Amino acid sequence: MPNPLLQEWGGPAGSPDFAAIRADQFLPAIDEGIRLSRAELAAITGNPAAPTFANTVEALERSGAVLARVRRIFWTLSSAQADDAIHAIEADVSARLTAWGLEVSHDVALFERVATVWKTRETLTPEQARLVDNSYKGFVAGGAALDAAAKHRLAEISTRLSELGVIFGQNVLAATNETEILVADDESDGIPEDQCALGRAAAAARGLAGQHLFRADRGTYESLLTFADSRAVRERVWRAFTGRCQSGPYDNLPVIAEIVALRDEKARLLGYASYAQYALEDSMAKTPEAAAGLMDRVWRPGLVQARREAEALQQIVTRDGNDFELAAWDWRYFADRVRRERFAYDAAAVRSHLSLGKVRSAAFAAAERLYGLRFTRREDVAVYHPDVCAWSVDNADGTPLGLLFTDYLARPEKHGGAWMGSLRVQEKMDAAVRPIVYTVANFTRAEPEDDALLTLDEARTLFHEFGHALHALLSDVTYPSLAGTAVARDFVEFPSKLMEHWVASPEALRGFGIPDDLVEAIGRAETFGQGFATIEFLASAIVDLKLHQTQPPPTDIAAFERDTLAALGTPDAIGMRHRLAYFTHVFDGGYASAYYSYLWAEVLDADVFEAFTATGNLFDPELADRLRREVLAQGDARDPMTSFTAFRGRAPDEAALLRARSLA
Template sequence: MKKAVLSPIAMAVMLAACQPDSTSNTNTDQQKITQQETAQQTNDIVNTNPLLTQSSAPFGVPEFSKIKIEHYEPAFEFAIAKNKQQIDDIANSTETPTFENTIESMEKSGQALNHVTTVFYALNGTDTSKEMQSIAKKMSPRLSALNDDIYLNAKLFSRVKAVYEQKDQLDLRADQQTLLDDSYQSFVRGGANLNDADKATLRDLNGQLSKLSVQFGENLLAETNAFELVIDNKEDLAGLPDDIIAAAAVTATERGHDGTWVFTTHRPSKNPFLTYAENRELRKALYEGYIQRGDNDNANANDNKKLASKIASLRYQKAQLLGYKTYANFVLEKAMAKTPENVYGLLDQVWPAALAQAKKEAADMQDMIDAEGGDFTLAAYDWWYYAEKIRKARYDLDAEQTKPYFSLDATREGVFYTAEKLWGVTFKERDDIPKYHPDVRTFEVFDKGGESIGVYMTDYYVRESKRGGAWMNSYRKQQKMFGENVKPIIYNVLNYPRPVGDAPVLLTFDQASTLFHEFGHAIQGLLSDGYYQSQTGTSLPRDYVEYPSQVMENWMMEPEVLAQFAKHYQTGEVIPKTLIDKIQAAGKFNQGFATTEYMAAALLDMKWHTLETATEQDADAFEKAAMDEIGLIPEITPRYRTGYFSHIFAGGYASGYYGYIWSNIYDADTWQVFSQNGIFDQETANGYREHVLETGGTEDPMIMYRRFRGQDPKVWPLLERRGLLSEEQLKAMKEQ
């Protein structure tokens, strides 16, 4: 007779259920044997699965080389079952509910699952495969269901509520008070107060949303990788820099088009082509390939329009079920902005000035086209090309002039220099720490006293197995809740072109600025000094979390910092002051476009999530109506159209994409202090570290910001920085 093999989750559940019961002694010998076999099978899984065993690598970094595709599902199954049992133990406890045995116990539960999900989703974003995508589809609804199992557990909620109702009598630290408040609100927002029928509906909505979000991201990756512009006539490369041409030749070989040049919709390929290629029709082809991603009515099911509409409909239904007017109202309750009206209040202050400036910029470009004898009207796919020509003519600044001074390695060293000057933090490369991909470089991080404080990984090159964009995340967050200070493992991911031959990767000024930006997130994760895992690092509202990263960009523009790292990759010459002056003079150039294309996307996000109907929309018609309503000019496309707006449909930025400009208010206001006191003033740097970088989400961010700044942030520094105010307007705002 063939022996039955239990699934890992069934084994774990049975093992938990078969613990000795003091009220019953009726187990038969056969039941005891079954328990022993089940326990042994479970132990075998735990002891042989690298996702469930303690890493022996330095700093406990995951041993990536040992992790195989077949390890993920058993690890998920076991960790989910273990987390369920931990939650049930808390919910069914006969002890009087306390902060320690309820709130803190919940915070400490699920460590195995946290590790498995962290590793899996990190690798699914940076080095995915069809097999991993299949697992993501399978596990996403399972994790959503587990989340519902927790927040819809009536017994557990009654214990949380009992502690919450006595919070004023408890002697809690500020971070404990925050944890208690957040825990209670999470249950309420998770549906704990709903009746049974509505709880079932909520479970269904959450399950559908989790599946659709995964599918949206998978479709977008497929669309991005599928498009290619193959050029077989060298004359069609006119205007393009040599390094971009060389990179396109490498891409062509990799894609099986030897002897040609291939350009893709990945930004390191797309952006320089749109900026320098003289062939207007080819610019149009590549641009439309980019903006039509997810909007091609594909027979291969990669179209995202219906997915986006369905997601928006389900989110509205969820918000209604939980008692909110719209999904944006639901999300923003936990943000700095609090309400959609406050978001629109900020956007409405910036949008008119940004649009007016963009129209002036468009008129300047049309004048250049006419002066050159061009018999055509400026189109969206012309903008980068003519903006670069005007920049060169007006400021004598060609982006290609700056690239030799911004090699990738040197720019990273510039970031390290800045961190050391500000906070005494240093970085030492380590080759003995596991890497999840050969592109990764790994550094041990030391504080100013020489104490090792964490691990920092960089993953900079574009590849088809990596999703687009740039981000920071962690394989392990800093925390102290188990009695020791656990050091963080932080990583930055970007998508720069690969080096060609022996030549270094040279960055545009914007690409170098992005490296500083993402490091701003990383340094917050590395300098984190909190107790509870859910509060450390970048555990902050969406409209505040971008603040430290945006502040970091400011140092790159400073001559003192540029002099340290911006050196010609061939001659070693420091970037000339004349070139720095040109960069700074051009700092407000094209800001109408940059602000407008970003804000158009932010407003599109808000439109989708302030819908007051569950009726699924025609995505193209909806988007056009939204852009027509705000008066977006045809020469500009939103930075993200619906079909490839992964931030809001496959990420965590739904009703939150405006957060970049909201965070910009804190950034600009903070830079006022550094500008006045000195960019490396130690008192200012230490205050910023203590009240912003180290604290994470331990308290209301506005309280912590006021401790650092001594006041609420002002809006005028942001508008002044972007060149969106006249002298009279600026003066009036300063006097308010």
């Protein structure tokens, strides 16, 4: 029987038939994909004609289509539907793909042909020149210019790093699934009833009478820390969540130490002073110093504001007759008290209006008003889990644009957090190819799905990942390597951060049925808590950057984290949003040295959103059309700063970020 992974996808809208795919088909499909790719590259290097853009770089761009299909569908399942069979082959898949990538990067004949074309890039169109430049730099970053001994060592490092990334991610998933939080009936005051019901059901299934059983995912963690009246419960939740992967069978601290040492060695082999310098060379920031400078300029006012907020929270603690000092498990709870008392903001009341179905519909409606897009549910498209919904995406004139999968509810097979990915990217090299993208989150389950209730922050997360999806769907480039979100790490978060504004605007909030007085309260309360949010994020971003700059690389990761936070003056009651032991962005997600990129993207999005607010119309058609043409459609066909200035007419205004965070 033919392996379905090797066949062209023939489902509706060109979708894959997930029902026909089994885990044991992946390794043979990857091997065959590599064999086909190797033959395609041999045809390029064996071409007797002089290297040209068409016979070398464009031919390289056409190669590997089968392997790309298999790779993308595997990583979709391994991140969002990682059952035991997928787990069992994840390391093998990673090793084979890493080995193939090294074989390509170290192909001397192929690199020489690309380098020859690269020297003539000024004679090409801008998009062609961009592709050639990216290709050449990719070969250099992969070690193509190294001698044989250095290439061999680089191959050893890359192979081990791929193994360690798999180990790290699997440890986080296993620890999250096995970390259970028990809350007795008499401790459950304040916890939203829908979450209590789920907790009671989970406990009952385990024969735990009079208890609520919760999983240590981020949504549950933040909700319990915000709403649980019992301080003992909040402390238990905080310690369970933040203590993951720091000891026992899923200890990631030695894994991190090895990763950091190998990354540093890799960077030095390639001629860089640190891994951070290597990782940021093609970013908008360009250097670790520039990224650190931005963070420092935001950290200082953020810390001042956070200390003011801490004083306000401690006043309530003391006023209530308590004699304890504000701790990390208290902050969200008492911040919610401040918002309710000072600003008449009731987070639980807001949450009661934000059903998943309404928020998703609001995201679709915003895309329709901004870009004329239409979303239609597709019951005929196969999905990889019953939670997943498929949607056709069309332009205003009815022409198909692509396919979107949404996968929002938490389940044990799914990695934590939220993300967007592509099963197929847009291109028009030989014919128009429409993208297939997906967005994934981990919201608390409900039946039916549309009734799941979200906090305002979770609603922002949905809009954030939807912003990434729009970036991929609205791509309009020639070459697949330049499509959609294939841009600099500190630019890719710009369209997604920008999209968050459209869920928190008064117009959007009223659309959820939130009363005017509560909408006004949200607007007032938005300024409170910006110090906390700034420090919690930047603590993680600064530790990430310093970790990849420190010489020699630290071996005691727990001490490095502790000492770096102390040197920064990070309040104990805030800490890091992502502690290193479960920081999947950095050790299993491509953000090493670049977690700061969310902050730089926020500079861009704050500046652009000010352009929309200045018009008095958050759906201004002229601005939306220009944003689509000059930013979203461009992908990586040109330098991201060129795209930004083409939209805004000038370079980004860093002060816009401070204004947006009320830190000016």
